[in-house]
Each structure stands twice: as C-alpha cells, then as structure tokens.
Amino acid sequence: MKEMKVLLVDDEEEFVKSLSERMEMRDLKSDVSLSGEQALKTMDEDLPDVMVLDLKMPGMDGMEVLRRAKKAYPGVQIIMLTGHGSEKDEKEARRLGVFEYLQKPVEFEKLMRVVTNAYKKKFESSMSAVTFAEAGEFDTARKILEDEKKK
Numbered sequence: 001m002k003e004m005k006v007l008l009v010d011d012e013e014e015f016v017k018s019l020s021e022r023m024e025m026r027d028l029k030s031d032v033s034l035s036g037e038q039a040l041k042t043m044d045e046d047l048p049d050v051m052v053l054d055l056k057m058p059g060m061d062g063m064e065v066l067r068r069a070k071k072a073y074p075g076v077q078i079i080m081l082t083g084h085g086s087e088k089d090e091k092e093a094r095r096l097g098v099f100e101y102l103q104k105p106v107e108f109e110k111l112m113r114v115v116t117n118a119y120k121k122k123f124e125s126s127m128s129a130v131t132f133a134e135a136g137e138f139d140t141a142r143k144i145l146e147d148e149k150k151k
Contacts, residue, residue, distance in 0.1 A: 004119045006030040007048035009039040009065065010081075011057040019052075022108055028115075036060030040068060047073060050099075050118045052111070055082035055089060063092060070097045077118035081106060 006023065008030050010016040020030045031046065033039035037060050039051070051069065055062040066078055080093045083104035090101045099118045102111065 003029060004050065004115075005046070005048045006115060007033060007039060007042060007051045009033045009036065009051060009057075009062070010054040011035060012054070019108075019111075023112075026112070036062065036065040039065055040072075043069060043073060043076070048076060049122050050115050051076055051078045052081050052115065053078055055080055055093075056084045063089070063096070066093060066096050066098060075122055077122045079111075079114055079118060081111070 006028060008016050008020055008023075009032075010019075011034055013034055016032050016034070020032050023030045031042055031048065033042050036057055039053070040060075042048075043051075053062045053065055062080060062082070066080065069076060069078060074097070077099040078097070080090075080098050080101045081104060082089070082102075085093075085101070085103065093101050099121065100114050102114065
C-alpha cells in the first residue's frame with residue numbers, strides 16, 4: 001500500500017498540532033488545517049486519503065466541509081471528530097457519507113484504528129476497480145467507482 005496521507009481539520013490549534021505530532025511519532029504523514037476554508041484549499045493542492053474533521057468551527061463548519069469534500073472528492077474517507085455534536089448532526093453526517101462519527105475526547109488508539117480502517121476502505125475500493133479494469137471488465141470497474149461516489 002502507498003503511504004497514507006491524513007488531513008487534520010480543527011480550529012483548536014493546540015489540539016490539532018498535538019494530534020499531528022502523535023501521528024508523526026507513528027510515521028504517519030499528516031497535514032493540519034485550522035479552518036474549513038483552509039481544508040478545502042489543502043485538498044485541492046494535495047489530496048489526502050483520510051480527513052479527520054471537526055464539526056464546530058468558525059466560518060465554514062465541518063458539515064459544510066463534509067458536503068463539499070464528498071462532492072468534489074468522493075473517494076476521500078472523512079471521520080467527523082467533535083465535542084459538540086448531537087444525534088441530529090451524526091445522522092446528517094452519515095447521510096452525507098462520513099466514514100465514522102466520533103465524540104471528543106477519543107482515545108488516540110481508537111482514532112488510529114478508525115483512520116487505518118478508513119484508509120483500507122479507500123484503498124480496497126480503488127484496487128477493486130483497478131483489478132476489474134485491468135481484466136477488461138470496464139463496466140464493472142465503472143460501477144464500483146460510481147457506487148463509491150454515492151457513499
């Protein structure tokens with residue numbers, strides 16, 4: 001598997017930088033964005049495999065980032081990590097295609113498992129489509145990719 005790229009998005013600078021440092025200690029590359037607008041710009045420049053996204057941020061909130069990111073980059077797996085979410089927020093995030101919805105505080109080990117699982121899902125879906133395309137089964141490959149866009 002190629003090296004995983006993670007984008008961490010949270011307006012709490014100390015929290016997100018600490019999280020990034022802990023990931024780096026595990027040899028996991030992560031970028032940090034402190035706003036929704038910055039996250040979308042970062043995605044345009046260097047597309048991550050997985051995004052860990054805060055819900056409540058000034059300006060563009062996490063739900064709007066989720067909505068726009070899934071429309072522009074449906075293959076990116078997004079994990080919502082929030083300390084202020086509600087059941088209604090979780091339901092909406094799942095409808096929009098979030099991979100997982102987690103409440104802060106979350107154990108770092110649990111977050112790492114979810115990030116790894118999200119990456120595996122992205123990678124396995126992509127590989128499945130490639131395998132079918134290489135075998136000349138273009139309709140099947142196209143169907144897999146279309147199904148991924150809907151998620």
